[in-house]
Amino acid sequence: MDSVPLWVPVLALVLLILLSAFFAMAETALMASNKYRLRHLAERGNRGAITTLKLLERTDRFLSLVLIANILLNAMAAALVTVVAIELFGNEEGVITAAAAIVAFLLIVFAEVAPKVIGATYPEPISIATSLPLQTLMRMARPLIWFVNLFVFGLLRLFRIRTGADARQTRLSPEELRSIVLEGGNFIPQKHRSILLNLFDLDTVTVDDIMIPRTQIEALDLSDPLETILEELTTCYHNKLPVCEGEINRIVGILHVRKAVGLLREAEDLTKDHLRELLVAPYFIPQDTGALDQLQQFQEQRERLGIIVDEYGEVQGLVTLDDIIEEMIGNFTTSVPGTARGDSVGWNAKGECLLEGSTPLRDINKKLGLDLPLDGPRTVNGLLLEHLQEIPEAPIALRIGNCVIEVVQVQNQAIRIVKLLRPVASRRLLSF
Structure with a gap:
């Protein structure tokens, strides 16, 4: 050591601390990275993101590499500081203790806390930048990693701790996805976030929650005089109307209002039988049907309007495809008297x-x-x-x-x- 200049061990110590900081920062960045963001970048052809995902597929090998490297580098740094201190100040207990305290402080600050804070703050950029060097080191250190993991997995099996892809597989629940959407306020526009949240809620909504109650259903009654029926047709706000006979529970069909209006212009002696010929079979929906299930049924059955009935066949209300879509994206149709739901709900100045x-x-x-x-x-x-x-x-x-x-x-x-x-x-x- 007498022939070696002092700057050489100092430079070696700095290099060892930098390498230890690199591994600590890379470890924290990879473990804190958002896998969904990395998958998005990988789908767009980002090579660093692809390599990072491959490293995360085998976290056991990656962690073994990082921990082996950190332990060796920290041990070498501690030994180097101790040797330099003994050469400069002599082989005394106080000198060795002071050297150990100094190297511990340097490693904690510059090789552990600071790099890990940086890695946790910028996880994706750092993990992408360090993935290629780490992958190369993993290939070079494969025999050593295999030897270490041989004892590690043996110990884990002894304690019956599962490892592998099945143990690492994570699936997000709807509640967790909802939390992700809520926390993404700075990245997702308010309208888009509202639609996504409504989609999550739609699974718990039934047609009873969004239906038009039977007392508010506008329907044609064939038992009424023809003049009354024609007046209702000409003043109707809807495109389709349920048609009953005597009472709302006796629905005989659905009338397309535009076809009826066209028939009014063509037929000179319009009768109720003419209207009956325009009716299509009503589509009935059981009470408590899920709104999402009904949306799929509307799509499969090519229907846009359904009559909700209870277990006794009594009409409870009416729901349309527009009602379910509005539950997801908000009101978008033209307001119709007596059918708007919650549009004017709001606190006034008096609370x-x-x-x-x-x-x-x-x-x-x-x-x-x-x-x-x-x-x-x-x-x-x-x-x-x-x-x-x-x-x-x-x-x-x-x-x-x-x-x-x-x-x-x-x-x-x-x-x-x-x-x-x-x-x-x-x-x-x-x-x-």
Whole structure:
């Protein structure tokens, strides 16, 4: 050591610390990399991303290489500092202790903490940049890695710890995918994020949640006078209408309004039989059918309108293809009187919201940010009647959860108008 200049061991120490930092940074970057982003880059032909994915397929070999290299480099750095300290200051216990403390500090700061923080901050760029050198080193050190892993896997089998592709395989649940979409706010436009979230929710939505209730169905009754039927046709807002005979539960077909209007212009003596000839068979949907399943059924059956019936065959409502699509992407059709769902829901300056009793609870929760229960009744009217166990005499107010609901108008055995008050922590009312 007397003939070796001091700068040589110093330079060797710096080189060893840099190499150790390289492996520490590469290890953290690869383990923190987003595999979906790497797959996207790999599909676009990025060679670094392809190599990185190959390394991640065998994390056992990669980790063995990194840990072997780090341990050897750190041991060499500690030995080098100790030898230089002894040559300069003598073989004393205090000198060796001080040398060990110095090399430990240098390795912790420059070879562990700092490079790992950098690797965790920029995982994909660093993992792509370091993948090719790491792959080359893995090929060169394959015999050593095999020898080390021989004992490692033997120890893991002793403790019955599974390894391999099956143990590493991960599948994202819908809830995890939903969290990814929510956390990607800076990268996904608000409208796109809303559509994706609605798609996740569609699996839990049934046709009952989005249907037009039977009381709001606009239908032609063939038992009415012909003049009444013709007047309804000429003032109709819809393209298709259910046609019943006597009552809504006796639906005999679906009438295409445009064809009926065309027949009005051509036929001089129009009769009800002419209208019957235009009817197509109604398409019935069982109650509680999933909205996503019904969307597929509409596609397979080439239908756009379905009548929802319960287990007794009683008509409960009507749902269209547009209703399901709007549940995913939001309202896009022309507003029709009496059919808009939740369009005008919103708090006013006083923190109040006036709603019809038939407003769906799902729309209220979505528009007002509330958490009203959805496992029972589907409308405000049904929710209030369930809690009150009677038809109330307005005005009356109660709190469900953290929301105060006031009954404003009751008509025809149903709650017609309600007022919601914005939740305030200081309100003290009887809760249900």
